[in-house]
Amino acid sequence: MTMNATGGRRRPPTIHDVAREAGVSRGTVSRVLNGGHYVSPAAEEAVNAAIRKTGYVVNRHARSLITGRSDSVGFLLTEPQERFFEDPNFNVLLRGCTQALAAHDIPLLLMLAGTPDERRRIMRYITAGHVDGVLLVSSHSGDPVADELRDAGVPLVACGKPIGRASKMSYVAADDRDGARDMVRHLLSLGRRRVGTVTGPLDTPGGVERLAGYREVLAGEGIEVDERLIASGDYSRAGGEAAATRLLAQAPDLDAVFVASDLMAQGVLTALHRAGRRVPQDIAVGGFDDSPAALSARPELTTVRQPWDRISAEMVRVLLAQIGGEDPAAVILPTELVIRGSA
Amino acid sequence: MTMNATGGRRRPPTIHDVAREAGVSRGTVSRVLNGGHYVSPAAEEAVNAAIRKTGYVVNRHARSLITGRSDSVGFLLTEPQERFFEDPNFNVLLRGCTQALAAHDIPLLLMLAGTPDERRRIMRYITAGHVDGVLLVSSHSGDPVADELRDAGVPLVACGKPIGRASKMSYVAADDRDGARDMVRHLLSLGRRRVGTVTGPLDTPGGVERLAGYREVLAGEGIEVDERLIASGDYSRAGGEAAATRLLAQAPDLDAVFVASDLMAQGVLTALHRAGRRVPQDIAVGGFDDSPAALSARPELTTVRQPWDRISAEMVRVLLAQIGGEDPAAVILPTELVIRGSA
DNA sequence: CACGCATCTGTGAGCGTTCACAGTAGAGAA
DNA sequence: TTCTCTACTGTGAACGCTCACAGATGCGTG
Numbered sequence: 001m002t003m004n005a006t007g008g009r010r011r012p013p014t015i016h017d018v019a020r021e022a023g024v025s026r027g028t029v030s031r032v033l034n035g036g037h038y039v040s041p042a043a044e045e046a047v048n049a050a051i052r053k054t055g056y057v058v059n060r061h062a063r064s065l066i067t068g069r070s071d072s073v074g075f076l077l078t079e080p081q082e083r084f085f086e087d088p089n090f091n092v093l094l095r096g097c098t099q100a101l102a103a104h105d106i107p108l109l110l111m112l113a114g115t116p117d118e119r120r121r122i123m124r125y126i127t128a129g130h131v132d133g134v135l136l137v138s139s140h141s142g143d144p145v146a147d148e149l150r151d152a153g154v155p156l157v158a159c160g161k162p163i164g165r166a167s168k169m170s171y172v173a174a175d176d177r178d179g180a181r182d183m184v185r186h187l188l189s190l191g192r193r194r195v196g197t198v199t200g201p202l203d204t205p206g207g208v209e210r211l212a213g214y215r216e217v218l219a220g221e222g223i224e225v226d227e228r229l230i231a232s233g234d235y236s237r238a239g240g241e242a243a244a245t246r247l248l249a250q251a252p253d254l255d256a257v258f259v260a261s262d263l264m265a266q267g268v269l270t271a272l273h274r275a276g277r278r279v280p281q282d283i284a285v286g287g288f289d290d291s292p293a294a295l296s297a298r299p300e301l302t303t304v305r306q307p308w309d310r311i312s313a314e315m316v317r318v319l320l321a322q323i324g325g326e327d328p329a330a331v332i333l334p335t336e337l338v339i340r341g342s343a
Numbered sequence: 344m345t346m347n348a349t350g351g352r353r354r355p356p357t358i359h360d361v362a363r364e365a366g367v368s369r370g371t372v373s374r375v376l377n378g379g380h381y382v383s384p385a386a387e388e389a390v391n392a393a394i395r396k397t398g399y400v401v402n403r404h405a406r407s408l409i410t411g412r413s414d415s416v417g418f419l420l421t422e423p424q425e426r427f428f429e430d431p432n433f434n435v436l437l438r439g440c441t442q443a444l445a446a447h448d449i450p451l452l453l454m455l456a457g458t459p460d461e462r463r464r465i466m467r468y469i470t471a472g473h474v475d476g477v478l479l480v481s482s483h484s485g486d487p488v489a490d491e492l493r494d495a496g497v498p499l500v501a502c503g504k505p506i507g508r509a510s511k512m513s514y515v516a517a518d519d520r521d522g523a524r525d526m527v528r529h530l531l532s533l534g535r536r537r538v539g540t541v542t543g544p545l546d547t548p549g550g551v552e553r554l555a556g557y558r559e560v561l562a563g564e565g566i567e568v569d570e571r572l573i574a575s576g577d578y579s580r581a582g583g584e585a586a587a588t589r590l591l592a593q594a595p596d597l598d599a600v601f602v603a604s605d606l607m608a609q610g611v612l613t614a615l616h617r618a619g620r621r622v623p624q625d626i627a628v629g630g631f632d633d634s635p636a637a638l639s640a641r642p643e644l645t646t647v648r649q650p651w652d653r654i655s656a657e658m659v660r661v662l663l664a665q666i667g668g669e670d671p672a673a674v675i676l677p678t679e680l681v682i683r684g685s686a
Numbered sequence: 687c688a689c690g691c692a693t694c695t696g697t698g699a700g701c702g703t704t705c706a707c708a709g710t711a712g713a714g715a716a
Numbered sequence: 717t718t719c720t721c722t723a724c725t726g727t728g729a730a731c732g733c734t735c736a737c738a739g740a741t742g743c744g745t746g
Contacts, residue, residue: 043725
């Protein structure tokens with residue numbers, strides 16, 4: 001190490017410095033940097049040594065200027081802020097994506113578009129080419145962002161099946177419907193017969209699909225679906241609490257509830273506790289997600305695990321493929337029933 | 344709008360296109376873009392109209408190439424991964440910083456440096472100038488990252504007072520010690536006399552300062568500090584549970600606990616519940632943070648609120664000032680006691 | 687009238703990289 | 717030998733922007 005041991009920023013070495021040090025031309029250094037094709041072993045070795053010696057790091061701005069690529073991707077949240085930081089799933093997903101991208105040496109830009117104003121600004125930023133692609137998280141069907149981005153030709157992968165989209169768009173999702181089926185079957189296997197459900201918002205894929213799974217199993221068992229056993233929530237704790245309260249009023253003989261998210265299930269537990277119902281003795285409760293919330297609930301939640309690590313890895317894989325020119329793809333991943341104390 | 348209504352990416356307009364459209368030179372457009380000094384009102388108006396018409400967005404790569412600035416900042420987490428997504432505080436902080444930066448149109452790059460390997464890669468990335476500054480979150484004193492960055496001359500703001508630093512470094516922190524004092528005083532005011540504490544890791548500022556506040560109040564009240572009433576945790580739920588179990592064994596006459604984080608307090612509640620102690624009747628529990636965890640606990644936690652929104656806003660303000668050439672600064676913000684069911 | 691000064695404008699250079707192209711050398715085929 | 721082909725290397729010319737500078741104009745002052 002020959003360089004600046006003392007503080008303060010020196011002018012960093014350029015590709016030119018490396019070329020001089022290695023006794024080759026800029027072009028050769030550039031070729032080594034980009035895969036090393038058409039470079040003699042001797043030259044490659046010399047360049048690598050020079051890179052180590054000078055501490056050279058490629059200037060991404062210069063590279064981006066010419067390639068038109070930014071070598072970064074955006075992680076876009078269109079939810080209103082509060083949902084973001086209340087929902088543990090987002091964090092797991094964010095972390096997974098960051099790490100999967102880091103393996104490709106691609107930084108992740110976190111973008112929050114809560115208000116229409118922010119949305120406009122961020123759309124400009126994205127469509128100006130400052131990111132190569134976008135990981136889009138949980139947009140409601142009313143959300144125009146996905147369509148706008150797709151129309152602008154920006155590579156895009158959604159988390160969760162986008163509902164109501166006309167044309168093809170990449171997405172990665174857990175098999176919501178199948179997970180819901182597993183849970184409802186489990187509740188029935190416990191001997192429960194008045195199985196209710198607290199759904200997610202019905203303009204989200206999770207809301208729709210998990211409810212569909214619930215209906216399917218009941219129908220399959222020849223049980224008529226009682227609409228009084230269905231209440232919709234908004235994925236928040238408070239929403240779950242309110243929904244459970246309604247459920248108890250409409251159907252006091254309730255003996256099990258399938259709740260479409262763990263966070264709502266926490267609210268459900270609160271409501272049941274206040275109503276003096278014991279869990280799981282009087283009413284069995286099943287959640288969805290297997291988020292950290294499932295473990296902090298009392299009793300711990302029986303739930304459906306979403307494979308977040310695989311979801312994030314697949315989102316990144318599909319996005320990079322799409323940036324590389326491949327066609328959009330849909331990936332559906334299996335869920336897993338996790339049995340704990342609440343059911 | 345005259346441009347590409349159809350999908351697919353066209354070559355985006357450049358500053359040259361805007362200049363031609365406005366009938367001025369590149370230089371004038373550039374001046375308008377950068378504050379509009381030394382530009383006649385007529386020219387400025389023409390340029391703005393041309394920008395609107397062409398849909399021009401500045402190419403940050405080209406700009407960065409010459410200015411040497413990236414117009415982005417990094418949000419660096421040096422914690423091992425699990426802490427990140429288990430701790431609700433991080434999310435609040437992350438969101439706050441993202442929004443505060445967005446107001447300056449500066450994107451935030453999320454960086455996770457869990458393993459030494461990742462750390463090296465990210466340090467290279469940062470020191471190569473790909474971000475203008477770094478928001479550093481909660482580094483243990485053993486963590487060399489802060490010193491390395493400072494030595495490299497990278498503008499830096501830490502969240503929480505860095506302990507054991509030789510020279511000055513910017514940081515923003517809640518007044519941990521004062522918050523702890525408030526809580527312990529509150530517990531004493533309830534008539535409790537065997538007040539224990541579960542500390543954070545003692546190589547973190549929060550761990551050290553909150554314990555110091557605890558000791559101060561007891562000393563001030565003339566109560567001798569019983570070391571059996573002190574157990575250290577690691578800010579995790581499990582750590583809190585283990586610490587509480589130790590505390591109960593060492594000091595069965597415990598009648599209150601000040602826990603240095605809400606998450607640990609959840610673990611403490613679990614341990615107390617298992618031991619058959621009622622909260623708050625038998626043992627009062629006070630947390631710290633006022634994170635979402637405080638509300639999901641049963642009973643809800645009496646805790647010390649950290650002003651996360653202000654903390655994030657101040658971190659961004661201080662960082663931008665430092666990037667602008669100002670000297671490092673330390674900011675300490677007041678906490679607030681929040682009384683709920685657990686004490 | 688000449689001069690300084692402030693305000694405004696255009697122009698060339700250059701930031702650090704990649705890309706296309708034009709070379710060079712050596713090996714093998716005709 | 718000569719020609720072709722492959723492997724490798726160097727060299728301008730961009731990419732889109734900012735910066736320094738030079739020029740132009742108008743106004744007040746000596």
